Amino acid sequence: MSNTTYRAASTALLLVDPYNDFLSDGGKVWPFIKDVAEEVGLLDNLRAITKAVRAAGIRVVIVPHRRWRPGDYECWCHPSPSQQKVMQGHHFAAGDWGGEWHPDFAPQPGDIVAHEHWGSSGFANTDLDFQLKQQGITHVAVVGLLANTCIEATARYAQELGYHVTLIKDATAAFRREMMHSAHELNGPTFAHSIVNTREFIAALPQG
Template sequence: MKFIHAGKGRTVTDTYDPTRTAVLLVDPYNDFLSEGGKLWPQAKPVATDVGLLDNLRAVVAAGRQAHLQILFIPHRRWQKGDYEDWDHPSPSQRVHGQQRHIFALGTWGGEFHPDFRPADGDVIAQEHWAQSGFANTDLDFQLKQHGITHVIVIGMLANTCTTGRYAMELGYHVTLVRDATAAFEPEMMHAAHELNGPAYAHTITTTAELLQALEKGEH
């Protein structure tokens, strides 16, 4: 399947082979995506504006329909004692982990949103401790073992998640779906997709454009 993306005076043609393409669904936890989640009040304005939940549902469903590999990229679920004896936990780990216990293991907030739960054939990567789904996990190994060369990155958070950038560093073709992610402020979305993303992503697209490309492909 081929996808043509035009932006900033250039046209990029990408090929998404179903046997070599994966959808990376990052941190689809209740604390991020559900009413009552600890971080949902911060994310809700932007998420509502871009239609995040509907777009996530659409991309995952289209990926499954097109026989793309779906990988869940989960953040570490906080457990008692996490970070307490670390030399230098990050500001996010201190605030979200030590203080607020975001994504706590064994709690509703640390469960996947009910619309984004693994299905047969999906892969769940090892939990990552910080912003990259690759660092200190088996994600790169899992992608290579499944023959993946192209990744479509969706989920949370647009401006802090470095999974897409790390994927590029490891040699993967990276697609960012600008309205299948969200952040806490519009300025953060602008930075993610207009300032930082173009430096590493091969394609930055919308859900509608991606679905059109997948629907036209042969699978």
């Protein structure tokens, strides 16, 4: 159970990369995370969390990965292995269905959509920190994809910037169970202030 107090005015849910390619049948990445996602109940947990935080008056912030466009990364000196995969597979392509929001997690009125991040961290080279500080946010809960890449990098960066960080371990997924274990049992405890499951997080929210 979480011992954290989440005040609606100073808490935000960071929903990372809620694209069709990640979360929908027919998405380019979904087949690689499907087993872990279904094992942890990812989609139902994300639905429950987004519903609960909105009912509690907590801000939802969409933290999107760069939508692939022709020419991305091709002339870069040092594209990362993940960026090379995006370049080859055209993941989250701008203008394509895979680069559109999963219909259950599309931005709603009052949500914030941060600038697209090029790498793994939602903070690096974006306006995310600026947007959160302008809203008076001190606590962030990080959910979405993938547990051991964008979720971990975004949450680590949040902690470095002084935010209180919550990881919700069954509201994310990865290619393998070993990656989930590493993200939540080995690495997460070195930077996250709270690591909980969906039920525990929702129980700790203020009443709307």
